[in-house]
Amino acid sequence: MxxxxxxxxxxxxxxxxxxxxxxxxxxxxxxxxxxxxxxxEREIAVKPGRRLRTTLLIILLCLLALFGVLNREKVLWLAREALQRFPLVKEEVRLLGLVGYRMSIAGGEVFVIEGKVQNLSERTLKEVRLEARLLDPEGRVRARAEGVSGKYLPYDKIREMDLEVLKAFLESSPADASLLPGQQVPFTILFLSPPKGVRKFQVEVVSRG
Structure with missing residues (x-):
């Protein structure tokens, strides 16, 4: 110099x-x-390409944050789906044979979700509690209902009941909700007077003991 x-x-x-x-x-x-x-003192020049990439990254993060705020339910659903597909811990229970359908009964309509819960752990589970959601075509949650392992009504029984009888069923507890290791137990989740336009449903395990 x-x-x-x-x-x-x-x-x-x-x-x-x-x-x-x-x-x-x-x-x-x-x-x-x-x-x-x-x-x-030497000023470190920032290359235009790097500055542009940084700006685009900031814009992308802002857009993702805005999408998360405006589509909270969908983002939560995607997160739950990802955890179900790629669980962080060993899966203890599995849902099998999920079927959902709308049917007319005396006094109104019901949306029925049937399936089975399987105990994949090596211990006996006292019960498995479930939550079901009904979605509209845009993926928005329109209704929620709870279920539990062992609380089951077959199709033929539901068809013979009216809304009042089904309300009593929803308020009752199953005789036995426990699952032995490897055991599969059926369940039924009911939506009384479900909203119009719902076509999809989701079921997830919310607790097990």
Whole structure:
């Protein structure tokens, strides 16, 4: 690097490797003037391409955050689906043979979800509690209902009942909700007077003991 004496203007070539952050005292051999020489501050230039990528990344993160706020239910559903497909821990229970259908009975309509719960663990489970959701064509949750292992009504029985009898069924508890290791137990979840336009349903395990 080239340095210049502040007193007489004489210029010298100086080895930059001798510089230290706290500065180095130097002396002009011509006039005897001394001063402290500091390392030059170099501005690190940001390449336009990198700046553009950073800006696009910030915009993308903002859009993802906005999507999450506006579509909270859908984001939660996607997260639940991902956890079900790629569980972080060993799965203890499994849902089998899920079937959902709408049917007319005396006094109104019901939406019925049937299936089985299988105990995959090596211990006896006292019960498995479930939550079912009805979705409209856009994937929005329109109704929720709860179920439990062992609480089951076959199709033929439901067809013979009216809404009042089914309400009593919903308020009752199963005679035995427990599952032995490897055992499969049926369940039925009912939506009384379900909303119009629902076509899809979801069922997930909310607790097991």
């Amino acid at each position: 080239i340095v210049e004496c502040g007193a007489c203007g004489t210029k010298y070539r100086f080895d930059e490797t001798l510089l230290r952050p706290e500065g180095v005292r130097v002396r002009c051999s011509r006039c005897g003037f001394t001063w402290t020489l500091y390392p030059e």
